[in-house]
Amino acid sequence: MASLKINLFGEFRVWRKEERIGSKEWGRQKTRSLLKLLLTRPEYVFSKDEIIEALWPSVSPKAAEQSLRVTVSLLRRALEPDLGRGAESRFVHRKRPGYSFDCRVDCEVDAWEFEKDRQEANAAREDGRIDDAIREYRAALGLVRGEFLAEEPYEEWTMEARGQWRERRLALSSDLSECLALKGRYADAIEVCKDALTLDCYREDLHRRLMMYHYCAGEQNLSLGAFRSFARMLREELGTAPSAELIRLEAQVEARDVPGVDERRRYPKPRRPLRLPYSLSRAHFVGRDGEYGLLAERMREVSAGNGGAIAVEGEAGVGKTRLAEEFLGFAQSRGVSVLRGRCYERELGLPLEPVLDALGQVEHAADVVSEISETHEENSGYPWTDKAHGVARVYYELTGKLIRESQDEGLILFIDDLQWADPATLDFLSYLAKRISGERVLLVLTYRREQSQELSGWLQRLAERRAVTTVSLDRLSMEDVNQLLIRLSSRSFADLSSLAEFVYRESEGNPFYALEYLRWLIESGAVEIDPRRRISGLKREALLQSALPSGVRALIRARFGGLSEDARGRLEVAAVIGRSFDLGLLCGAAGCAEIEAFATMKPLMSSGLIVETSREKKYQFSHDKLRQSLYEDIDSPQRRTMHLQVAEALEEDGSEPAELAHHYMRAEEWKRALENLGRAARKAEGGHAWETALKDYGRALEIVGKLPGSEETKFDLLAARESLLEHMDRREERAVTVQELFELANELGDRARIAEVNIRRIGTLIVADPEEAAESGRVAVDIFRELNNMAGEARAHRELGYARWVNRDYAGALEANLQALWIHRNLGYRRAEAGDASNMAQVYRGIGDYDSALRWAEEAVRIAHELEDEVGEIFNMNTVANIHRERGDLEAALSLHLKSLSMCADLGIKNLKTSQHLNCGRLYLSLAAPEEALKHFHSAARLG
DSSP: OOSEEEEOBSSOEEEETTEEOOHHHHOSHHHHHHHHHHHHSTTOOEEHHHHHHHHOTTSOHHHHHHHHHHHHHHHHHHHOTTOOTTOOOSSEEEETTEEEEOTTSSEEEHHHHHHHHHHHHHHHHHTTOHHHHHHHHHHHHHTOOSSBTTTOSSOHHHHHHHHHHHHHHHHHHHHHHHHHHHTTOHHHHHHHHHHHHTTOTTOHHHHHHHHHHHHHTTOHHHHHHHHHHHHHHIIIIISOOOOHHHHHHHHHHHTTOOTTTGGGOOOOOOOOOOOOOSSGGGSOOOSOHHHHHHHHHHHHHHHTTOOEEEEEEESTTSSHHHHHHHHHHHHHHTTOEEEEEEOOOOSSOOTTHHHHHHHTTSTTTTHHHHHHHHTOOOOTTSOSOOOOOHHHHHHHHHHHHHHHHTTTTOEEEEEEOGGGOOHHHHHHHHHHHTTOTTSSEEEEEEEEGGGOHHHHHHHHHHHHTTOOEEEEOOOOOHHHHHHHHHHHBOTTOOOHHHHHHHHHHHHTTOHHHHHHHHHHHHHTTSEEEOTTSOEEEEOGGGGGOTTSOOSHHHHHHHHHTTOOHHHHHHHHHHHHHOSEEEHHHHHHHHTOOHHHHHHHHHHHHHHTSEEEOSSTTEEEESSHHHHHHHHHTSOHHHHHHHHHHHHHHHHHTTOOHHHHHHHHHHTTOHHHHHHHHHHHHHHHHHTTOHHHHHHHHHHHHHHHTTSTTOHHHHHHHHHHHHHHHHHTTOHHHHHHHHHHHHHHHHHHTOHHHHHHHHHHHHHHHTTTOHHHHHHHHHHHHHHHHHTTOHHHHHHHHHHHHHHHHHTTOHHHHHHHHHHHHHHHHHHTOHHHHHHHHHHHHHHHHHTTOHHHHHHHHHHHHHHHHHTTOHHHHHHHHHHHHHHHHHHTOHHHHHHHHHHHHHHHHHHTOHHHHHHHHHHHHHHHHHTTOHHHHHHHHHHHHHHO
């Protein structure tokens, strides 16, 4: 690390090595101001008159010169406390006619680093290395944490410098946005322009770029909106108008005729639709030319390496899936790989189920999650700051798999009915969408507009990052419905207009409902079909019948009216199972033979109510409205009975606890629902799907009160939830849960539980009330000792040691940790012993006894290695490295960090790998090896 580190952007801060210079060390405010002034122009020699004019403009010359001498002396002493009397400063030099700051010495200034990165970026850009330029530009902007010399807002000498740095930042942002646009990363370029406009909202060149990038991203309305907002601001605030050039661009955007852009934009034609008329999937594809063209154009951009996400939204039945499927068919005809997944409506489900279903089409992909989940275990031996990295690793591996599969002609991941996605799926899709902008991967999502409330926040966060484009589907027009029927009718059919008017009026343009009405008319005999399977006649009086369904529910009930009692009963069981169902499960729940169930399915498949999926003996309702209508028509007692039958059939097959819990809850079998909710939560937690696990624990706590004498079960659920909240660093929720535990333990009068909760209280009280935290630790020790529970006593000693360490009672902390170590050693708990040794090392570091700290830290490393606990070994090696660094043995520290980096790479733990690169970079800087340091900093930035 540099001898001096100085921040000029934002809050002014100076560090000597890793120690920040405090306010008392400066002596006076002018000392800081003098350093700031010298740093505005490195190597420039400020005359005494210039300095006095800037810092003491109202003081007499003699007094000002005396103040300058004293301030220079204070500045040198603050920067170099060990500087001898009369010795030359390494940093502040006296030169005629005044003073200067030497920028060649071991000093790191954020503004200087900004300028260095900017120059490297410009050079890369001139050489055509656009990716390198983007990286360097972003590194420079990352150094800007606020205005230049923000703490001196009104001093004249800072205003000029601040204006110059603002111009540099604006120029850099403009250059960065252009580089991003050259790579087709329009969303990123837009964000850079918006950030730059917060500095200077009147920069027309940035507004022009913003308009162009919106337009190239297919966002004509946003492009025009950007122009209108700028024009309104100029008119209202400055009484002027945009330039003629910008007005001309606005007209070109509105006409979709921008020179240099539109002549290259060609939409591919849709593939020829199927000509089979009797289901939505077979109907002719009409009314979606614009939306289809946008998807096809997006695919072209993805093929060029500009990946991203598209969400298609609309009401149920409006044709979202149909549009997506037509597009996917076109993509596959061009050699693009397509993976499909679907979300289903259920209260509980497997984490990442639709993603894993899609990836199941790729060999070995689903093994990624299961292999990582199997390695999950409690890390109770880690010192105080236990952090899991499994979630990031799962997402990283899945994303990597998708990117690798996209290398040939590109890849599309399609997830249907996103409104029913589980939290883990949403979390992963958000992660993926933010990381594919430079890849040949397109994420296509569909969701129902009327059920998107829970998705609104998730979608908004992605939209703010420009990580998703939304396509909204509206209902078909009368002309669209007419065109649909023209393609289904014979040329001799004379009543087309009457039929089209009826279908449009009753369906209100919803494609699914339109076809359902048409199908009903065909099956009732009101519409006649010729041998060529085309509409040839219409009984017009049928259109006037009052018995004709007036809504979707009545329509679907009519579709099911012809089913036999047995067939309807089996179909109702299928509706209880869910949108998709397995033939074997249906037989088990309905109590019928497979041949009987298949005999029921066959006519339903012919009519389009049920479709067979690509998986053997797996079926699904052709539209979920069919399932919902059927399900809701079952009376409540019968519905509960059917859910119980399904749950028991699933249990015989050893199904997932989440699915079992769903059906037991609907059956109001609370005890079995509770058991499976607990199992589902633990499984989700083990697979790092923490949000899903938290949801499962919450549902379990909602129903536990329905069971008499369930207080102990409730305690166990609260304890599990509290542990999960600790891992997730949800401090406020954790504190509330611990308080519930505390009250419940005292109600139960269970001494062991009271002691356990007192241990948990330490973590929630340590900041707000350290004394109360320490008291909780003492209470826990006394109770466990009374109960002769040595393992519990050891845990209490460890947490008590933590409380004492926070309160700087180092002797007490050592005593408590030694007690824990002695007990764990006698019990043979080696992992816990490693944690105690690491804690001892931290305490000895705190009191400056590095020899003892090193001995204990190395003992922790040795035990972790013996236990093959690689993550624990990395953590403890970092502690050893930090001790060496604090002792001044930088070579030894670097050697250990390099070894840790290699282990992190082998394990694939991204965030630990990033921190190790940063550690290595800082040590290389301190060892005067800037080139090696830069390599590690660049690696950290790429991972970052």
